Amino acid sequence: MIADDPTMMRLMAAAQRGDKHAYRALLDECRKWLLRYYARRVPPHQMDDLVQDTLLSLHNKRASYDPGRPFLPWLAAIARYRWVDHLRRHYRADETQLDGDYPSFSEEPGVTARISLDHLMLHLPPGQAEVIALVKIEGLSIAEAAGKSGQSESLVKVNIHRGLKRLAAMVEQS
Amino acid sequence: MIKTRLATPSRERQSAADFLDDLAQDLQPVRPIKPAYAWALTALAALAVVGLSVLVLGARHDVATGQPEPFLMLANGLLLMLALACSLAVISMARPQIGNSYQGPGWALGMAAILPASGIGLTLLHDSPPLGMLWVESGLVCLATSAALSVIVSVPLIWWLRRGAPARPGLAGWLTGLAAGSYGVFAFALHCSHADMMHIGIWHSLAVITCGAIGRICVPPMIRW
Numbered sequence: 473m474i475a476d477d478p479t480m481m482r483l484m485a486a487a488q489r490g491d492k493h494a495y496r497a498l499l500d501e502c503r504k505w506l507l508r509y510y511a512r513r514v515p516p517h518q519m520d521d522l523v524q525d526t527l528l529s530l531h532n533k534r535a536s537y538d539p540g541r542p543f544l545p546w547l548a549a550i551a552r553y554r555w556v557d558h559l560r561r562h563y564r565a566d567e568t569q570l571d572g573d574y575p576s577f578s579e580e581p582g583v584t585a586r587i588s589l590d591h592l593m594l595h596l597p598p599g600q601a602e603v604i605a606l607v608k609i610e611g612l613s614i615a616e617a618a619g620k621s622g623q624s625e626s627l628v629k630v631n632i633h634r635g636l637k638r639l640a641a642m643v644e645q646s
Numbered sequence: 647m648i649k650t651r652l653a654t655p656s657r658e659r660q661s662a663a664d665f666l667d668d669l670a671q672d673l674q675p676v677r678p679i680k681p682a683y684a685w686a687l688t689a690l691a692a693l694a695v696v697g698l699s700v701l702v703l704g705a706r707h708d709v710a711t712g713q714p715e716p717f718l719m720l721a722n723g724l725l726l727m728l729a730l731a732c733s734l735a736v737i738s739m740a741r742p743q744i745g746n747s748y749q750g751p752g753w754a755l756g757m758a759a760i761l762p763a764s765g766i767g768l769t770l771l772h773d774s775p776p777l778g779m780l781w782v783e784s785g786l787v788c789l790a791t792s793a794a795l796s797v798i799v800s801v802p803l804i805w806w807l808r809r810g811a812p813a814r815p816g817l818a819g820w821l822t823g824l825a826a827g828s829y830g831v832f833a834f835a836l837h838c839s840h841a842d843m844m845h846i847g848i849w850h851s852l853a854v855i856t857c858g859a860i861g862r863i864c865v866p867p868m869i870r871w
Contacts, residue, residue, distance in 0.1 A: 490675030499666040524665055531669045533811035535676040536741050549742030553813040626665030
């Protein structure tokens with residue numbers, strides 16, 4: 473059974489004040505709610521990733537919740553946004569995916585990009601740099617990267633998210 | 647096989663629990679975003695744009711003497727309503743809610759559409775050459791200057807959207823462009839030497855729509871999250 477809206481409003485208001493216990497309880501309730509929300513919207517194998525993405529968005533955008541208003545319509549708006557974004561990325565990836573290997577005329581741009589990237593990665597904590605390299609550069613799955621790095625799958629996702637955010641900030645600054 | 651079946655859900659449960667624990671550990675207190683900040687900054691930017699137009703470019707004679715032409719007041723009143731309606735929608739979009747409706751800008755846009763409709767109608771009905779269309783040079787100056795002024799007002803609106811969680815980036819882009827464009831044209835009209843139906847109906851309206859289209863193209867990539 474999922475908590476009612478007034479309970480979630482109270483938990484979220486407490487979370488905005490920094491109450492970690494209330495936030496943990498709220499995240500549990502949100503996860504249950506999201507699993508139900510996405511059940512008919514995405515294939516089962518994509519569900520876990522989408523729920524975690526949505527919870528990360530909730531975490532990052534928690535200041536946009538107005539404690540005087542109902543909680544579930546806010547959560548539903550975030551869930552819907554993440555779902556649409558997920559569909560867009562999914563179909564775009566399908567459209568742009570190439571079937572075979574194609575010859576490259578020059579390796580120079582790739583090498584230069586790799587050198588710049590390696591330089592930027594030096595500024596990241598080792599845990600974040602490692603999983604970004606494994607997943608985003610070498611193309612391993614989250615599960616494979618977790619096995620190779622010794623981090624849990626959820627930590628791999630969190631580290632990739634934080635690392636990419638920090639890289640983006642560094643690129644913007646430079 | 648049975649072992650695997652039992653092991654998989656428990657591993658997933660553990661993984662999800664870890665993830666939630668990580669998020670909870672990462673929690674820092676936050677202040678809910680306050681629309682009053684956005685309103686204050688937008689109002690300041692709008693005042694700055696009006697000040698720039700009147701003080702730097704110079705006010706029209708009738709505006710400077712405190713006796714603006716009635717049609718200019720009517721047209722600028724409609725633009726101000728459009729600007730306020732779009733600003734209200736943009737500012738509320740940063741705090742998403744399923745069930746929010748943004749009908750205000752539609753009605754305001756409908757009211758403001760009287761201006762281009764009248765301008766085009768008059769131009770087509772006149773036997774004489776379409777004067778509004780002939781002032782292309784001054785019209786383009788109006789368009790470009792208004793768009794440049796509108797950039798100033800778009801800054802606090804985009805900043806606000808980036809702080810929040812706009813769930814409809816495309817619509818937010820349109821409305822940001824329309825709001826900023828309306829403020830920009832409002833301000834530039836206080837300087838513009840033309841205050842007739844054809845010029846305002848065609849060129850000033852075109853400037854607002856152009857800013858809306860620019861907003862639709864440029865704003866969404868800046869506010870996606």
